[in-house]
Amino acid sequence: MGKRTTKKGARPAPLTADRLRAGWPGPADTRIRLARAQDAEAADTLLATAGVGLIPALRSAIEDGTAASLLLEGLGGTTSTFFHTAARAFVTQPMPESMSGISLPLVAVDQEDRVVGVLSDTAPGTIINMAMEQGYEPPKALAMGVAVAKVHGLAVAETARRQGLAAALLKRACQVYDQLGYLLIYGSYETDRDLAAFYTRCGYTVLDAGQGVSLQRIDIPFGVHAGPHEHVFTRWRPRR
Numbered sequence: 029m030g031k032r033t034t035k036k037g038a039r040p041a042p043l044t045a046d047r048l049r050a051g052w053p054g055p056a057d058t059r060i061r062l063a064r065a066q067d068a069e070a071a072d073t074l075l076a077t078a079g080v081g082l083i084p085a086l087r088s089a090i091e092d093g094t095a096a097s098l099l100l101e102g103l104g105g106t107t108s109t110f111f112h113t114a115a116r117a118f119v120t121q122p123m124p125e126s127m128s129g130i131s132l133p134l135v136a137v138d139q140e141d142r143v144v145g146v147l148s149d150t151a152p153g154t155i156i157n158m159a160m161e162q163g164y165e166p167p168k169a170l171a172m173g174v175a176v177a178k179v180h181g182l183a184v185a186e187t188a189r190r191q192g193l194a195a196a197l198l199k200r201a202c203q204v205y206d207q208l209g210y211l212l213i214y215g216s217y218e219t220d221r222d223l224a225a226f227y228t229r230c231g232y233t234v235l236d237a238g239q240g241v242s243l244q245r246i247d248i249p250f251g252v253h254a255g256p257h258e259h260v261f262t263r264w265r266p267r268r
Contacts, residue, residue: 043207045100052200054136055192058144060200062100063133065091070143071135080181082133082148089128098129099204107209111174118170127151130173132201136184136193144188147197149205149213150180155243158250175246177205179215179261198230206265211246213263216254224259232261 051061063071068090072082082090089095098117102110118126127150136145151173159169184193205213213232217223224234235241235254241262242251254260 043103043203045103048096048100048103048204054145054196056188057139058136058188058193060134060136060145060196062096063090063135063146065093067135067137067143067146071133071146071148074143074146074183074185075148075181078181078183080148080183083131083150083153083180085124086128086131086133086148086150089125089131090133094125095128096130096132098126099132099208102208103204110208111171114174115167115171118167123166123170126170127153127156127173130177132177132204134197134201136188136197138188144185145193145197146181146183147179147194147201148181149177149201152176152178152214152252154178154252155248155250159248162250172248174208175210175248176212176214176243177201177210179213182215194226195230202231202263209265211265212243214241214252214260216258216260219257219259227261232263234259234261 048062051059054060068082068087071090072087075081086095098110098114101113105113114130117129121129130151132149134147134149135143138144151170155172155176156169159172160166182194182197202213219237227234237259238254238256239260240251240253241260252260
């Protein structure tokens with residue numbers, strides 16, 4: 029039989045909730061997957077080395093198994109059903125629970141299932157708060173969290189660095205968000221950290237220090253601001 033080939037430009041098979049939970053093979057004999065209850069403390073501790081830490085409500089959601097619940101449900105349907113399911117949750121659930129449901133905590137674990145890398149992608153709290161300050165009702169403000177995600181924190185254990193784990197974590201998160209129809213992933217870092225080349229290689233656009241990003245192109249009437257010693261990096265949804 030001839031070799032099976034993939035057509036140029038063919039889309040990968042859709043992700044499933046089971047795949048996100050079970051994970052994918054990662055660099056250096058690791059596995060990248062959704063964070064589980066037993067990962068919470070190690071992930072929080074590792075993120076703290078990058079100056080952040082898990083958002084408390086998200087850590088609680090990881091521990092009780094509800095983190096990314098809306099994203100997991102969305103992977104089983106279409107972008108339309110995901111938006112409708114999330115919209116219902118925003119009306120019926122407390123805000124911290126809703127925000128944890130659309131957050132994506134990923135870990136890289138070694139062969140002994142120890143956390144050696146962590147990515148905390150969250151609902152865009154700053155954008156949601158700005159929306160409410162401008163008069164948006166909480167459910168409408170939360171709805172911006174199904175269009176925009178924030179890279180809240182990214183860290184790799186010192187013994188596991190320079191093996192591509194950070195890039196692999198970002199890549200898997202992008203796959204999830206692309207399938208669910210997200211329009212923008214963004215984050216920021218202080219200018220004293222030399223991360224521009226890394227985020228550029230990972231497909232992000234790194235803005236000049238102090239430069240914010242307008243959200244007008246996705247019909248959000250304000251933007252993300254940056255301090256004078258802060259770089260914002262962005263990844264807009266690729267055109268189909």
